[in-house]
Amino acid sequence: MAAPVNKVLIIGGGFSGMAAAIELRRRNIAVDLVEIDPGWRSYGAGISLGGATMRALVQLGVIDEFLAEGAASDGVEIHIPTGQKVAELPTPRLAGPDVPGNGAIMRPALARILADATRQSGTNVRLGTTFTRIEQDASGVDVTFTDGSTSRYDLVIGADGLYSKVRETVFPDAPKPRYSGQGVWRAVLPRPADINGTMMWLGPKIKPGLNPVSKDEMYVFVTEDRETNDYIDPSEFLARVKALLAPFPDPRLQRVREQLDEDSQIIYRPLESLLMPSPWYKGRVVLIGDTVHATTPHMASGACIGIEDALVLADELSKAGSIDQALDRYLARRWERCRMVVQNSGRLGEIEIAGGDKEEHARIMRATLGALAAPI
Numbered sequence: 001m002a003a004p005v006n007k008v009l010i011i012g013g014g015f016s017g018m019a020a021a022i023e024l025r026r027r028n029i030a031v032d033l034v035e036i037d038p039g040w041r042s043y044g045a046g047i048s049l050g051g052a053t054m055r056a057l058v059q060l061g062v063i064d065e066f067l068a069e070g071a072a073s074d075g076v077e078i079h080i081p082t083g084q085k086v087a088e089l090p091t092p093r094l095a096g097p098d099v100p101g102n103g104a105i106m107r108p109a110l111a112r113i114l115a116d117a118t119r120q121s122g123t124n125v126r127l128g129t130t131f132t133r134i135e136q137d138a139s140g141v142d143v144t145f146t147d148g149s150t151s152r153y154d155l156v157i158g159a160d161g162l163y164s165k166v167r168e169t170v171f172p173d174a175p176k177p178r179y180s181g182q183g184v185w186r187a188v189l190p191r192p193a194d195i196n197g198t199m200m201w202l203g204p205k206i207k208p209g210l211n212p213v214s215k216d217e218m219y220v221f222v223t224e225d226r227e228t229n230d231y232i233d234p235s236e237f238l239a240r241v242k243a244l245l246a247p248f249p250d251p252r253l254q255r256v257r258e259q260l261d262e263d264s265q266i267i268y269r270p271l272e273s274l275l276m277p278s279p280w281y282k283g284r285v286v287l288i289g290d291t292v293h294a295t296t297p298h299m300a301s302g303a304c305i306g307i308e309d310a311l312v313l314a315d316e317l318s319k320a321g322s323i324d325q326a327l328d329r330y331l332a333r334r335w336e337r338c339r340m341v342v343q344n345s346g347r348l349g350e351i352e353i354a355g356g357d358k359e360e361h362a363r364i365m366r367a368t369l370g371a372l373a374a375p376i
Contacts, residue, residue: 004323005029005154009143011131012160013040016289016306018114020157022060023314025121032153033118034145036160038128042111045186045267046219048198048211048297051094051101052372053304058095059311065113070105071212073197081203083250089365094373102198102300104211104219106188130160134169134285141284155323156285157313159306162274164291170282177272179229180296180349184221185241187266189259191218194252201253206244207352208253220256225353229270237266271296271349275342278335281327288313293338298348299368301341308376309334333376344368 008024010017013035021031049057054072057063066072078087091101119125126145133144134156141153158166167174195218200209207223222244232240238260245257260266276292289306296302312333316326344364351361 002320003027003029003318004321004326005317007153008032008155008157008317009034009141009151009153010157010159011166012158012164012289012291013037013115013118013125013127014042014159014161014289014306015110015114015303016291016310017157017159018111018118019056019060019307019310020159020288020314021118021123022114022121023311024317025123027314027318029314029317031121031123032126032151033123034126034129034131036128036130040111040115040125040127042108044107044269045188045265046104046211046213046221047107047110047303048104048300049102050300050304050369050372051091052301052376053307054095054099054101054103056304056307056311058099060114060117060307062113062117063095063099065116066103066105066110067099069109069113069214070103071214072100072103073212074101076102076198076200079199079201079250081201081248081250083252087362089369091369092373104198104213106213106217106219109214130165134166136283136285154284155317158285158287158291159289159310160291162272162290162294164287166285167276167287167291170285171276171287174276175274177274177294180271180273180346181225181227181353182223182296182349183226183229183268183270184223184297185237185244185266185268186219186221187241187260187264188213188217188219189256189264191216192252192255199252201248201250203247204355205352206247208245208248210252210256223271223352226270232268237268238262238264241266273342273346275339278331279327280331280334284323286313286327286330293342295342296345296349298345299341299365299372301345301368301372304372305334305338305341308337312376337371337376340368340371
């Protein structure tokens with residue numbers, strides 16, 4: 001039997017959607033990718049990547065570009081507020097002996113790397129466009145686009161993120177994103193010579209960290225408990241971040257605090273999550289990435305599991321059998337891994353908010369990292 005698809009539409013040009021396009025084209029499947037943003041922009045500061053993500057970037061063929069533009073290291077240092085290192089989380093080299101176990105990069109830089117690879121793959125990319133109607137039957141999916149055009153596909157992949165219109169259209173009863181009770185502040189600063197890898201500080205209620213994102217830049221992140229998801233005026237950002245860092249006497253964090261000024265690009269994001277129950281497909285429409293399993297960043301694995309979805313889905317679609325069989329195999333390989341990341345990350349946040357058992361916190365982190373090291 002032949003592979004079940006020849007022509008696929010991907011809705012959403014984020015990390016998961018681009019990874020799916022690259023992998024499907026590698027298997028000689030025709031791909032259209034539509035992205036609503038005409039500039040195909042990626043917003044945000046730095047993004048931290050673990051060893052499983054680095055392994056996925058190797059498979060996508062972009063690890064050299066990542067290492068040239070981003071930063072990579074081994075291990076995650078854990079410090080108390082005064083600066084003493086109290087632990088180090090190991091990060092095995094899952095991507096091979098020459099690729100460090102974790103890293104970070106500016107979100108726009110990683111998006112550009114993947115966008116270049118997507119175009120080079122032969123994907124038909126249409127920017128400033130999305131769908132208005134999806135109608136499917138037993139043999140295909142008819143899609144109407146915002147520019148008035150229509151086309152028919154063997155499969156539609158929804159990769160349009162946490163507030164997905166595809167999910168809302170095809171799965172109207174799916175759960176909505178849930179606010180976690182925490183938010184994270186991020187800013188990019190020059191990288192001092194003594195910041196060579198990922199570092200985190202554990203305060204009573206605040207958790208700051210530093211991570212290099214290139215040869216000469218790093219980003220600072222500060223996780224804060226916030227009971228309600230209220231709007232924060234950007235004019236308050238600088239004062240709020242400085243106040244959060246004030247109780248940490250470690251000179252490295254105080255140096256960061258002094259560097260922050262009115263010109264600093266500070267970003268705040270409330271932490272939300274979503275886990276859609278199985279199945280993640282209906283007929284010939286399937287969902288991947290944040291569309292079905294958005295996670296808080298406690299395990300730095302949100303991008304990882306979304307990109308992995310793309311790799312696994314492309315693998316299963318290239319095998320013989322029906323669409324249903326391919327999508328069932330995809331779901332069987334992805335459900336438990338993604339559930340674990342979303343729910344374990346959420347539990348870490350609950351422990352932090354409650355000032356709970358630090359041993360449970362460490363145990364969950366170790367178990368999750370160990371599970372992510374397993375092959376996909």
